[in-house]
Amino acid sequence: MEGVTSVSTPKSRLSLQRATDADWDDIITTDARAFAMRNPLPDDERADLRNKVADDDIVLVRDTGLSSNPLVGVSMFYRMSMSLPGAGVADAAGLSWVSVASTHRRRGILRRMITELFEQWEAEDFTFAILTASEGTIYERFGFGPACFSHTIALTPGNPVMRSAQPSEATVRFANPDEIAAAVPDLHARWTLGTPGALTRTPEWWAPILADRPSERPLSASGLHYLLHDDGYASYRIYKAPSGDVRGEVNEIFAVTDDAHTELWRVLVSLDLIPSLTATVPVDDPLRHKLTNLRAVTVTGRRDEMWLRILDVPAALSARKYAAELDVVLDIADEFRGRGGVFKLSVRGGDAIVTPAEPGTTPTVRMDTSVLSSIYLGGIKPSEFAAAGRLDVDSPATLRALDLAFGTDRAPFSGTFF
Ligand SMILES: CC(=O)SCCNC(=O)CCNC(=O)[C@H](O)C(C)(C)COP(=O)(O)OP(=O)(O)OC[C@H]1O[C@@H](n2cnc3c(N)ncnc32)[C@H](O)[C@@H]1OP(=O)(O)O
Numbered sequence: 001m002e003g004v005t006s007v008s009t010p011k012s013r014l015s016l017q018r019a020t021d022a023d024w025d026d027i028i029t030t031d032a033r034a035f036a037m038r039n040p041l042p043d044d045e046r047a048d049l050r051n052k053v054a055d056d057d058i059v060l061v062r063d064t065g066l067s068s069n070p071l072v073g074v075s076m077f078y079r080m081s082m083s084l085p086g087a088g089v090a091d092a093a094g095l096s097w098v099s100v101a102s103t104h105r106r107r108g109i110l111r112r113m114i115t116e117l118f119e120q121w122e123a124e125d126f127t128f129a130i131l132t133a134s135e136g137t138i139y140e141r142f143g144f145g146p147a148c149f150s151h152t153i154a155l156t157p158g159n160p161v162m163r164s165a166q167p168s169e170a171t172v173r174f175a176n177p178d179e180i181a182a183a184v185p186d187l188h189a190r191w192t193l194g195t196p197g198a199l200t201r202t203p204e205w206w207a208p209i210l211a212d213r214p215s216e217r218p219l220s221a222s223g224l225h226y227l228l229h230d231d232g233y234a235s236y237r238i239y240k241a242p243s244g245d246v247r248g249e250v251n252e253i254f255a256v257t258d259d260a261h262t263e264l265w266r267v268l269v270s271l272d273l274i275p276s277l278t279a280t281v282p283v284d285d286p287l288r289h290k291l292t293n294l295r296a297v298t299v300t301g302r303r304d305e306m307w308l309r310i311l312d313v314p315a316a317l318s319a320r321k322y323a324a325e326l327d328v329v330l331d332i333a334d335e336f337r338g339r340g341g342v343f344k345l346s347v348r349g350g351d352a353i354v355t356p357a358e359p360g361t362t363p364t365v366r367m368d369t370s371v372l373s374s375i376y377l378g379g380i381k382p383s384e385f386a387a388a389g390r391l392d393v394d395s396p397a398t399l400r401a402l403d404l405a406f407g408t409d410r411a412p413f414s415g416t417f418f
């Protein structure tokens with residue numbers, strides 16, 4: 001058609017490269033289009049972003065066939081640490097900021113960038129990759145499975161009543177940002193140890209959270225109010241719309257002990273003059289059981305909070321602790337990277353012994369890497385996947401044993417969006 005310029009893009013025109021300092025204006029412009037981000041970013045926000053990632057861990061694609069050589073693909077990963085069932089901690093490659101220009105979609109650019117990153121992760125012996133997904137249909141083909149889930153809850157402060165008597169002395173107090181900066185990184189680190197999937201925060205991750213920059217606050221939102229307990233903390237915002245409507249939103253709440261959880265929520269459920277309060281919590285959060293009326297808390301949403309991709313099956317199976325003895329032969333399919341196989345998994349005293357199965361051994365359990373990744377942290381039971389036809393077992397007894405062994409005391413929860 002006359003007047004229409006084709007943007008057909010042969011692969012040879014697409015140049016894949018690592019980021020340099022000179023790419024950052026383009027990176028922010030490209031991601032601003034994809035994620036409705038402000039552009040340009042103020043210097044402090046730009047520094048926050050750059051401090052968390054090395055340029056060498058950023059894969060870019062440019063279309064060298066167009067005169068301006070535009071950036072058409074961005075992807076990067078953070079070097080993160082994740083708690084495993086049984087209190088171990090492992091390195092994880094945190095894939096993030098993935099975007100492909102709207103002019104260049106469905107030409108395989110995402111696949112090329114991800115392949116490049118997988119090659120790097122495998123060369124560096126990462127056992128796990130993780131991500132937070134913009135859509136539920138993109139990442140399973142690369143072996144990722146949803147592994148941590150969250151509930152959004154809503155309640156009306158003043159209405160819920162705690163069952164337990166209030167302590168004679170207050171154990172929670174409002175704190176200022178300096179007190180929070182001094183106390184909270186350590187509290188959070190203690191919280192991660194007891195929660196599978198929890199992500200550790202380095203100073204580079206804390207800096208933007210603690211800065212609570214006015215430029216990054218949502219519209220009509222107050223600055224963060226902080227509640228501090230010896231074993232936990234919560235932060236929340238109050239939103240005041242131009243109409244005068246007021247609501248509260250818990251930004252985050254981390255409690256190392258049940259008592260800290262109770263006392264922080266005791267304050268939150270009784271905040272004055274806030275008609276509604278929302279929070280995002282792990283799916284096994286016990287708040288409703290601490291109230292005289294369990295209906296006072298409504299679950300308004302459930303989200304897949306974090307996706308996991310096991311990159312090295314034997315290393316992953318050996319890294320976590322298990323809740324029961326087990327003897328299975330796993331057949332793991334990995335169409336994307338071919339790193340599956342047949343493995344003998346025995347659990348004794350909570351520890352796994354993993355060996356490649358002898359040729360000819362009949363597997364007792366079959367599943368895709370994405371399914372293994374989903375059950376690994378304890379967020380989905382093997383029997384749920386079996387019921388969905390996505391995990392095959394040789395007998396009901398094997399399935400029961402798998403459920404027991406992979407079960408965790410707590411639902412996994414990453415606690416950090418990236
Ligand atoms: C971890 C994160 O950062 S999550 C954020 C992801 N980014 C976004 O959502 C921003 C907006 N979207 C985009 O930038 C792009 O549409 C992307 C990155 C999702 C996809 O990029 P593309 O270059 O178009 O993907 P590409 O052509 O490589 O497709 C790879 C495969 O994924 C599939 N796919 C791509 N996008 C989608 C989608 N939105 N839903 C379902 N499948 C998808 C393709 O069909 C293709 O499948 P196949 O290779 O198995 O046949």
